[in-house]
Amino acid sequence: MSGLAGRLVRLNVGLFLYGITMAMMVESTLGLDPWDVFHEGVTQHIGLSFGQVVIATGAVVLLLWIPLRQMPGVGTVLNVVVIGLAADLGIAVIARPDELWLRLLLLVGGVVGNGFAGALYIGAALGPGPRDGLWLGLVRRTGRSIRLWRTTIEVTVLAIGFALGGTVGAGTVLYALTIGPIVQFFLRFTQVEVTPDRSPRRARRTRGTRDPAVR
Structure with missing residues (x-):
């Protein structure tokens, strides 16, 4: 499925599964990736669910794209909403186990x-997702390294x-060490080849929107 319809299916399945797997890590209680540590921390102090905080954070971060002159794609906009909704659904249906081995299974x-x-x-x-689009925009505007801004x-x-x-x-720690290689491994099966529009105006408008970024 390499046409637009197929790409939209991949996009939405990926976003939904992304939210569900976030919920699995939350229910494992064994540690989260940096942004989800932030999302969970915020939930401790305001009357919003984890998924609602994910959505609100994504929307705020997307506003930061404006001074960076980043242009969102359809995937960026859907990212803001779908992942948070899926995360709340996953938290609602996935039971938090007491046994350590089950929590490890959830985490892995x-x-x-x-x-x-x-x-x-x-x-x-x-x-790209709003969070990764933020550091992509900073890299493009400042000329500093991806490593510096993302870190x-x-x-x-x-x-x-x-x-x-x-x-x-x-x-x-597990997430930080393994997520890059895991994504790279699966990308060989999921990457869609898209012929770019070579017009200068289109290139300016879409620059930075197709970088390999998730959140």
């Missing part, structure tokens, strides 16, 4: 599934989330 399944979901979403090539942003949200009560643990 969540990380691997998250990587697969990210590859589906990235492979659709319909725009700075993720360390900052991790520290804030931890201070607010978000869960940092073995899962946080």
